[in-house]
Amino acid sequence: xxxxxxxxxxxxxxxxxxxxxxxxxxxxxxxxxxxxxxxxxxxxxxxxxxxxxxxxxxxxxxxxxxxxxxxxxxxxxxxxxxxxxxxxxxxxxxxxxxxxxxxxxxxxxxxxxxxxxxxxxxxxxxxxxxxxxxxxxxxxxxxxxxxxxxxxxxxxxxxxxxxxxxxxxxxxxxxxxxxxxxxxxxxxxxxxxxxxxxxxxxxxxxxxxxxxxxxxxxxxxxxxxxxxxxxxxxxxxxxxxxxxxxxxxxxxxxxxxxxxxxxxxxxxxxxxxxxxxxxxxxxxxxxxxxxxxxxxxxxxxxxxxxxxxxxxxxxxx
Ligand SMILES: Nc1nc2c(ncn2[C@@H]2O[C@H](COP(=O)(O)OP(=O)(O)OP(=O)(O)O)[C@@H](O)[C@H]2O)c(=O)[nH]1
Ligand SMILES: [Mg+2]
Numbered sequence: 001x002x003x004x005x006x007x008x009x010x011x012x013x014x015x016x017x018x019x020x021x022x023x024x025x026x027x028x029x030x031x032x033x034x035x036x037x038x039x040x041x042x043x044x045x046x047x048x049x050x051x052x053x054x055x056x057x058x059x060x061x062x063x064x065x066x067x068x069x070x071x072x073x074x075x076x077x078x079x080x081x082x083x084x085x086x087x088x089x090x091x092x093x094x095x096x097x098x099x100x101x102x103x104x105x106x107x108x109x110x111x112x113x114x115x116x117x118x119x120x121x122x123x124x125x126x127x128x129x130x131x132x133x134x135x136x137x138x139x140x141x142x143x144x145x146x147x148x149x150x151x152x153x154x155x156x157x158x159x160x161x162x163x164x165x166x167x168x169x170x171x172x173x174x175x176x177x178x179x180x181x182x183x184x185x186x187x188x189x190x191x192x193x194x195x196x197x198x199x200x201x202x203x204x205x206x207x208x209x210x211x212x213x214x215x216x217x218x219x220x221x222x223x224x225x226x227x228x229x230x231x232x233x234x235x236x237x238x239x240x241x242x243x244x245x246x247x248x249x250x251x252x253x254x255x256x257x258x259x260x261x262x263x264x265x266x267x268x269x270x271x272x273x274x275x276x277x278x279x280x281x282x283x284x285x286x287x288x289x290x291x292x293x294x295x296x297x298x299x300x301x302x303x304x305x306x307x308x309x310x311x312x313x314x315x316x317x
Pocket of ligand 2 (some may be wrong): 081133
């Protein structure tokens with residue numbers, strides 16, 4: 001598939017644009033209550049300035065490497081983006097790779113992000129899942145091969161900026177819009193879904209709509225991965241203990257209407273063995289045991305999951 005790398009090579013700063021007005025209009029449409037809810041939700045995102053909390057369209061992120069492909073983790077709050085990064089980091093380090101946070105991604109006024117970058121290694125190897133003051137909302141890491149080549153960048157942003165069930169119609173903040181169209185790096189979108197997620201089919205329908213919203217914005221040459229996260233909670237396992245991919249795929253297809261429609265393979269020959277133009281993978285970071293003091297002991301799962309995920313990422317970058 002052809003990709004265009006015409007970027008001048010300068011830092012690409014993704015910044016608020018005309019979207020600010022669009023965002024405010026959306027808030028106006030849903031009224032004061034939703035605005036309050038948005039601000040309440042955003043106020044929980046650590047490291048943002050007051051202005052960024054009030055208006056997420058002013059959030060600045062900078063991708064300083066305009067060449068290396070970006071893998072965008074698209075998932076609602078607590079969908080497992082941070083734990084994916086952590087589990088993948090442990091796996092890749094064991095294979096001789098380096099996973100290095102990029103401190104430039106957020107302005108240096110975001111002291112919280114700077115601390116997350118410094119402590120990323122410690123958090124990735126902690127016996128506890130990050131909570132409270134260690135919750136990771138923004139993160140851009142570079143994956144460097146054992147031979148020193150930077151293979152990809154993986155980008156995490158706060159889940160509520162992708163989907164917030166309290167404000168399901170809220171537009172994507174400007175920085176996410178800009179990631180989708182303004183920056184030139186080749187992109188792979190990893191859409192995170194989970195069986196029986198969200199508490200009701202209504203919430204899943206709304207999330208499915210947001211996924212489709214993003215799919216409409218994505219460039220045709222961007223690559224797509226769907227990951228069914230937290231698969232350890234699934235009821236669909238084969239006798240050999242591995243996830244039953246076809247049953248899980250069908251369940252996701254039923255529970256998140258139309259999210260695959262855009263990627264139906266219409267080639268009359270290849271569609272018989274490859275009906276869709278994306279990769280579908282299951283993932284589990286491991287097990288999480290509450291301690292009683294608000295923390296969770298984290299035990300990484302077997303390498304099978306990060307190994308599969310990394311194989312699929314490598315194929316799509
Ligand atoms: N059972 C199970 N639980 C998981 C798994 N991954 C994450 N979790 C649970 O989900 C919680 C949230 O995971 P995170 O990785 O922090 O979620 P996130 O998508 O980064 O959330 P935000 O940064 O708030 O958008 C964890 O604290 C775990 O309790 C998994 O593979 N299996
Ligand atoms: Mg996170």
